[in-house]
Amino acid sequence: MILVEEHELATGASGAAFGGVSAMIFSHADVVVPEHYVAVSLAAMRLYAELAEELGPPLDYDVLGQIDHWFDPAERPFARERVDGLRALGVDVQLLTGDELREIEPALSPEIVAGTWAPDDGMVTPPCAVWAMADGARRHGADIRVGVRAERIDTAGGRATGVVTSHGTISAGTVVVCG
Secondary structure (H helix, E strand, O other): OEEEEOOOOOOOHHHHOOOEEOOOOOOOOOOOOOHHHHHHHHHHHHHHHHHHHHHOOOOOEEEOOEEEEEOOHHHHHHHHHHHHHHHHOOOOOEEEEHHHHHHHOOOOOOOOOEEEEEOOOEEEOHHHHHHHHHHHHHHOOOEEEEOOOEEEEEEEOOEEEEEEEOOEEEEOOOOOOOO
16 A cells, blocks of 8 residues: 655644544534434544454544533533433433533533533544654555645556656555545
């Protein structure tokens, strides 16, 4: 496997991502968290736990739990419906009062009246995750070429056959474009 990266690893979107590994966090505009989102999120949570064991540092993955809070008591039914929906999809999440949340995180505002707590949610430091995965890929034989710009995909017979780069052409049976 050959990976080409125009700049240094983790200097683009992969290094600037949010870093949340959570099945609970989703748009506040939606009561229901889509089933496909939860399925992908739970799979990612399992994968990061496996990667943390396999890759070790510098992955920097921690399961610290996640709080999603509300200031308006009128939103409690919204929160209850969200919790019920997430639980039905296998997410360990609880609806707590503001005081219960402050027992978990004392620095929370006294204005918070309620919120959800998902103890299995985690965080990863995106650049660390990229570097750890690159180290693991190298251990498995990957050739990572930084400072090499992919300029176009070569094709023949309707199939990708390689990549033309700023340093020459790389022939390949399979080409994956990651952006």
